[in-house]
Amino acid sequence: MDLSSINPTLLLASLIVASTPILLAALGELVVERAGVLNLGVEGMMITGAICGFAIAVNTGSPFVGFIAAALGGAALALLFAILTQLALANQVASGLALTLFGLGLSALLGQGYQGIKPPPTANIKIPVLSDLPVLGPVLFSHDLMVYLALALVATVWFVLNRTRAGLILRAVGENHGAAHALGYKVIRIRILAILFGGACAGLGGAYLSLVRVPQWTEGMTAGSGWIALALVVFASWKAGRVLLGAWLFGGISVLQLNLQAAGVAIPVEYLSMSPYLITILVLVIMSADKSRAPASLGRTFHASD
Amino acid sequence: MTEPLLRLSGLTKAYPGVVANDDVSFDIQAGEVHALLGENGAGKSTLVKMIYGLVAPDRGFMQMHGEAFSPKEPREARTAGVAMVFQHFSLFEALSVAENVALGMETPPPMRQLSERIRDVSNSYGLPLDPSRTVGDLSAGERQRVEIIRCLLQDPRLLIMDEPTSVLTPQEVEILFETLRKLTSEGVAILYISHKLEEIRRLCDQATILRHGRKVGTCVPSETSARDMAEMMVGNSFATPARADHRAGDVILELRNLSVPATSTFGISLKDINLSLRVGEILGIGGVAGNGQDELLAALSGEVRSARDAILLQDKPIGKTDPTARRAMGLLAAPEERLGHAAAPDMSLTENALLTGLTRQNLHWHGVLKWSAARNFAESIIVKFDVRTPSANVAARALSGGNLQKFVIGREIMQRPSVFVVNQPTWGVDAAAAAAIRQALLDLASNGAAVLCISQDLDELLEISDRFAALNEGRLSDIKPASALTVEEIGLMMGGAHGMEVAHDPA
Helix, strand or coil: CCHHHCCHHHHHHHHHHHHHHHHHHHHHHHHHHHCCCCCCCHHHHHHHHHHHHHHHHHHHCCHHHHHHHHHHHHHHHHHHHHHHHHHCCCCHHHHHHHHHHHHHHHHHHHCCCCCCCCCCCCCECCCCCHHHCCCHHHHHCCCEHHHHHHHHHHHHHHHHHHHCHHHHHHHHHHHCHHHHHHCCCCHHHHHHHHHHHHHHHHHHHHHHHHHHHCCCCCCCCCCCHHHHHHHHHHHCCCCHHHHHHHHHHHHHHHHHHHHHHHHCCCCCHHHHHHHHHHHHHHHHHHHCCCCCCCCCCCCCCCCCCC | CCCCCEEEEEEEEEECCEEEEEEEEEEECCCCEEEEECCCCCCHHHHHHHHCCCCCCCEEEEEECCEECCCCCHHHHHHCCEEEECCCCCCCCCCEHHHHHHHCCCCCCCHHHHHHHHHHHHHHCCCCCCCCCEHHHCCHHHHHHHHHHHHHCCCCCEEEEECCCCCCCHHHHHHHHHHHHHHHHCCCEEEEECCCHHHHHHHCCEEEEEECCEEEEEECHHHCCHHHHHHHHHCCCCCCCCCCCCCCCCEEEEEEEEEECCCCCCCCCEEEEEEEEECCCEEEEECCCCCCHHHHHHHHHCCCCCCHHHEEECCEECCCCCHHHHHHCCEEEECCCCECCCECCCCEHHHHHHHHHCCCCCCEECCEECHHHHHHHHHHHHHHCCCCCCCCCCEHHHCCHHHHHHHHHHHHHCCCCCEEEEECCCCCCCHHHHHHHHHHHHHHHHCCCEEEEECCCHHHHHHHCCEEEEEECCEECCCEEHHHCCHHHHHHHCCCCCCCCCCCCCC
């Protein structure tokens, strides 16, 4: 066993990269759930985003265009969910599970012929002075645009939800859709927009996996990240800041356990592999023991005549 | 007469199968309190929804100050000066008072200024409120203040109030009326919906009465008796419950220092409740909603267990006994919430009759259901308690509130309880059905059962109960004979005015 082979700076830098996909997906789902909709199709939207982004990036040669396509792909799948649950009033749990299965199948179909190809590289942004700082430079200031976008999104989601009227209305819809309707707010329209936003975020998260983190396309490559993102939202008590913390924790332990495996620690590989899931959930369960609770209308179908 | 503030002409609205409003016309003058009377389903709420822009009329039109008024959404109605205090469903429990107020406004000022204005308005109208508190932590009366202040901040010309006093103590009702009179003196018109006829007689200048969607009459409430108004609503006369002379017998149910911790976040814990209930009497328990009524019923029915010796039924400790065993011993209960608690909404009346009648009515044979016996049981309830339904196979959800209430109360009474605990027996039930239910409770007691009736309707409790007590924050007041009590005394037993003060002019 040789722990000295683990470089802490490199570890922290890869932690941020590893956490970005679930951070993006979880932020999207957070907004969806705050609006009172439970979309269990995150995994399906992520993997759809992963292949859409990958295919378009390979064909255009531009990862930037790829990410846009991924967001659109995720949102398109979310639109299907929105139509089913908000207009046809289908059950949200069943529709979400179906969306995941559909997304996995669709992505496998779309991905035929893309296996084993390398995507165009996503450039890291060099920030003068800051990127050259010791330790902090490589950890914080030498990533690609998507990492910064995800971090900015955490702040934006927090600000919009807690400090703006639009966010207040969105929370009101998730809290009591009957009352929001009685006050004249368009419950269905607001929810559809939230669902589309959630789909776009999940798509971006998926594309980050296929274009940056891995980077290549394999069937089923999200491997449960969507489900982790879902769990993260719940255990983070529907708060943006805690989602970031949970994502970093999960990403950090994932990277650390890989490093430990490589260093040949005398713990069976199976235990190391399950540790990110166990520790993240444990920490968030302890943190969610305060009085915060789920949006009161979460998962309930709204019909205007009620 | 001057031009009315709001004129309704020939408003008609039909839903598939029912005509909710049929050619309704009347005027509301500025500065008057106008009562809208009618049984459940008479079309009051549809009418109000049309004025507030939630529903568009099929025919007819409205005029405000002589100009056409046809709001397509609540926003337009609010801009025109119409504000509404809802009976249910319009507050957001997890949000703060200020956020709730902001959601009801078109262009709310920044939060800090809004909090200031909430403090100002709430003080000048005698409704103190802290803008930063979470609504989920507020009492029912305080929540109503939030709604009223939300309306007042928009300088309304017409304020619609739907059953505003059902959650208030008598003292709080007085303060509310002061606030409303102050508003009318400023020229605001109030459209007031209530079932409480005595209150309408005291407050309202004009009344319009609806029945089956049609306007059937108008009256000046202060010059009309409550009984005449009730008969206009129902369309015929009905019997007032009559009480037979009887004497209370031995103690059958006893609570000794019953304490139960709260089971939910916004629930109430029961603290040291002592009472004894005698054969042949009705003990009325009053109190403002959310002071432990649901918890007391749950502790008595067995849904929530308590210390073994805290509840004694015929001297046997039953604190840890489950509901089915308590039923077998003769302690039956009917909770407040009809749909989802007393009855399973999507199951038929027969199935609902089975759910509580299984053991006492012997409706199973070693676990196999006896369907024909169950159907007979359900049909006998329907006949005996005059439940208006096509058959016993109809889902509970399809019945109107009053009919379902007659069914769930009748279901328990038909099982000949020795102790019957009931919460809000006539909540949301029309006058005729309420009279029938009260009569059934009186008959049950005079036939030798003991009845514990929890209710927020003081007139009802005074009408039927022999002794009276009130719940306040999970504690039970002293128990007093009902005949000697005045409304003021009862109000004090219920906890007084919960920190409200009478409206005063800003100095």
